[in-house]
Amino acid sequence: MINIGEVIETNEMVEQENLDVRTITLGISLLDCIDPDLSTLKKKIFEKITRVAKDLAKTGEEIEQEFAIPIVNKRIAVTPIALVGGSACKTPEDFASIADILDEAAKAVGVNLIGGYSALVSKGMTKADELLIRSIPMALTRTERVCSSVNLASTKTGINMDGVRLMGEILLEVAERSKDRDSVDCMKLVVFCNAPDDNPFMAGAFHGVTEADAVINVGVSGPGVVKTALEKVRGESFEVLCETIKKTAFKVTRVGQLVAKEASRMLQIPFGIIDLSLAPTPAVGDSVADILCEIGLEYAGAPGTTAALALLNDQVKKGGVMASSYVGGLSGAFIPVSEDQGMIDSVSAGAITLEKLEAMTCVCSVGLDMIAIPGDTKATTISGIIADEMALGMVNQKTTAARLIPVIGKGVGDTVEFGGLFGYAPIMPVNQFSCDDFINRRGRIPAPIHSFKN
Amino acid sequence: MEKAGKTIITVVGKDTVGIIARVCTYLAENKINILDISQTIVQGYFNMMMIADMAGATKPFGDCVRELEELGGEIGVSIKCQKEEIFQKMHRI
Numbered sequence: 001m002i003n004i005g006e007v008i009e010t011n012e013m014v015e016q017e018n019l020d021v022r023t024i025t026l027g028i029s030l031l032d033c034i035d036p037d038l039s040t041l042k043k044k045i046f047e048k049i050t051r052v053a054k055d056l057a058k059t060g061e062e063i064e065q066e067f068a069i070p071i072v073n074k075r076i077a078v079t080p081i082a083l084v085g086g087s088a089c090k091t092p093e094d095f096a097s098i099a100d101i102l103d104e105a106a107k108a109v110g111v112n113l114i115g116g117y118s119a120l121v122s123k124g125m126t127k128a129d130e131l132l133i134r135s136i137p138m139a140l141t142r143t144e145r146v147c148s149s150v151n152l153a154s155t156k157t158g159i160n161m162d163g164v165r166l167m168g169e170i171l172l173e174v175a176e177r178s179k180d181r182d183s184v185d186c187m188k189l190v191v192f193c194n195a196p197d198d199n200p201f202m203a204g205a206f207h208g209v210t211e212a213d214a215v216i217n218v219g220v221s222g223p224g225v226v227k228t229a230l231e232k233v234r235g236e237s238f239e240v241l242c243e244t245i246k247k248t249a250f251k252v253t254r255v256g257q258l259v260a261k262e263a264s265r266m267l268q269i270p271f272g273i274i275d276l277s278l279a280p281t282p283a284v285g286d287s288v289a290d291i292l293c294e295i296g297l298e299y300a301g302a303p304g305t306t307a308a309l310a311l312l313n314d315q316v317k318k319g320g321v322m323a324s325s326y327v328g329g330l331s332g333a334f335i336p337v338s339e340d341q342g343m344i345d346s347v348s349a350g351a352i353t354l355e356k357l358e359a360m361t362c363v364c365s366v367g368l369d370m371i372a373i374p375g376d377t378k379a380t381t382i383s384g385i386i387a388d389e390m391a392l393g394m395v396n397q398k399t400t401a402a403r404l405i406p407v408i409g410k411g412v413g414d415t416v417e418f419g420g421l422f423g424y425a426p427i428m429p430v431n432q433f434s435c436d437d438f439i440n441r442r443g444r445i446p447a448p449i450h451s452f453k454n
Numbered sequence: 455m456e457k458a459g460k461t462i463i464t465v466v467g468k469d470t471v472g473i474i475a476r477v478c479t480y481l482a483e484n485k486i487n488i489l490d491i492s493q494t495i496v497q498g499y500f501n502m503m504m505i506a507d508m509a510g511a512t513k514p515f516g517d518c519v520r521e522l523e524e525l526g527g528e529i530g531v532s533i534k535c536q537k538e539e540i541f542q543k544m545h546r547i
Contacts (some may be wrong), residue, residue, distance in 0.1 A: 002541045003492070008464075008496060009545075011466075065519055067537055123507075251544045254543040254544045258540060314544045
C-alpha cells in the first residue's frame with residue numbers, strides 16, 4: 001500500500017518543484033476534409049476539429065482535478081495544411097484563409113494553440129508547399145493561436161537549400177509584420193530537420209500523415225523535480241548522478257503516462273506517445289540551465305556544458321523509456337533561451353553564445369529555440385544559421401530545429417518581452433561575416449552517406 | 455462524473471484541535487469509508503494521509519474535492535483529495 005512518505009514526495013513535486021503535464025495534444029487528421037472547393041474545405045475543417053476536440057479542454061480539467069496535477073496546455077495538431085489545402089488553394093491568401101479557420105476552431109474548443117500550418121519540403125517544394133510558405137507571414141499576423149512549421153531537411157533526403165533560403169526571407173517578413181510587438185509572431189514559427197510526426201510541443205506540432213485519424217500525445221515536464229533531486233547528491237560520483245536523474249525521469253514520465261491513458265479513455269481516442277521532454281518555463285525553479293549548474297557548472301555555457309547536457313538528455317531518456325508504453329515526439333531536454341530563467345541569466349552574464357547553443361543542440365532534443373537576434377540580421381545570415389542547424393540534424397540522424405526571433409528595431413544589449421510562458425530574452429549577437437554566396441546557390445544538399453542503409 | 459474508488463486524502467497544516475474529527479465527520483456524512491490513516495510531522499507541519507474508499511460516496515468525486523478544500527479553508531489547513539493511481543503509478547513498477 002502507498003505510504004505517507006510517497007504521498008508527500010509526489011505532492012511536493014507538484015507544489016514546490018513545478019511538476020506538471022505540459023501539454024495534452026490532440027492530433028487530428030484533416031486528410032478526409034480535402035476538397036477542391038475552398039469554402040467547402042474550410043467548412044469541413046472547422047466541423048471536424050470542433051467535433052473531435054469538443055471535450056478536450058473539459059477532459060483536461062477533469063483529469064487535473066482527479067489527480068491534483070496541473071495540465072498546463074491543451075492543444076491541437078492537424079495534418080500539414082500544405083497537403084490539405086493543395087487542391088483548393090491557388091494563392092497565399094487562400095491558404096491564409098485556412099489559418100483563419102484553424103484559429104476560429106481553436107477558439108471554439110478552448111485550446112490555446114493549434115499547430116500544423118505546415119509544409120514538409122525536405123527534398124523539394126510543390127506549388128502548394130511554396131504558396132503555404134509564402135502565406136506564413138500573412139497567416140501568423142492575422143491569427144492568434146495558429147502555429148506554423150516547415151520541415152526543411154532530413155537524414156534520408158538531405159537539405160532543401162531553396163527552402164532554407166526562402167525561410168530566411170519569410171522569417172524576416174514575419175518579424176517585420178509584428179515589429180510593433182517586438183516581432184513576437186516569430187515565436188509561432190519553427191523550421192525542422194527530421195521533424196517527428198507525433199510531436200506534442202508547439203510551435204512544431206503537426207499531425208503526420210503516418211498517424212491515425214485522431215491520437216492523444218502527451219508532453220511531460222519537470223526540470224524543477226530533477227534539479228531538486230540533484231541537490232541531494234552534490235559531490236557524488238557520475239554513477240550516483242545518473243541514477244538519480246534516471247529515477248526522477250521515471251517518476252515524472254509515469255505521471256504523463258497516467259494522464260495520457262486517462263485522457264485517451266475519457267475521450268475515446270487512441271493514446272499515441274509520451275514525449276519525454278524536460279521543458280522549462282521562466283518560473284523560478286523550472287529551468288534546464290539550473291540543472292546544468294547543479295551538475296557542476298557556474299553557468300550554462302561554461303566549458304563542460306555540452307557533456308553535462310548529453311548526460312542529462314541520455315539519462316532522462318533511459319529513465320523515461322521504461323515508464324511509458326510508447327515514447328516518441330522530441331523526447332529530450334529543451335534548451336530555449338527566453339523560456340528558461342537560468343538560460344537568460346547565462347546570456348546576460350555573457351556565459352553563452354549562439355555558437356555554444358548550436359553545439360549543445362547536437363546532444364539535446366531540439367535546437368536553437370526562442371533566441372532573439374538583432375532585427376537588422378540579413379536574410380542570408382538567418383538562412384546560414386538555419387542551414388547549420390539542419391546539417392547537425394541531418395548528419396547526426398536526429399531532430400533539430402530553429403526558432404529564431406529577429407527583433408526589428410532592436411539590437412544587442414536590448415531585451416525583448418514575450419509574455420507569460422514565453423518569457424523574455426536579451427538579444428544575442430550574430431556572427432557578422434557573410435554567407436551570401438553559399439546561400440544564394442540553387443538546389444539542395446544531397447543526403448549524407450550514412451543514410452544509405454538499404 | 456463517475457464515482458471514484460480508492461482515494462488518498464492528505465491534510466497538511468499547523469496542528470490544531472479537531473482536524474481529524476472534522477474531516478472524518480465530513481467523510482462519514484458522505485458515506486466515504488476510511489481504510490487507513492497515518493500521520494507524521496514534516497518541518498513542523500502536521501501531515502495526515504487517509505486512504506479512503508469512495509465507491510459508496512453519495513456525491514461525485516469533483517464535489518468531494520471542492521468541499522474538502524473548503525473545509526480545509528475553514529480549519530486553516532490544506533486538504534487534497536486525489537485518486538490513488540497517481541501515487542501507484544509513480545512509486546510502483
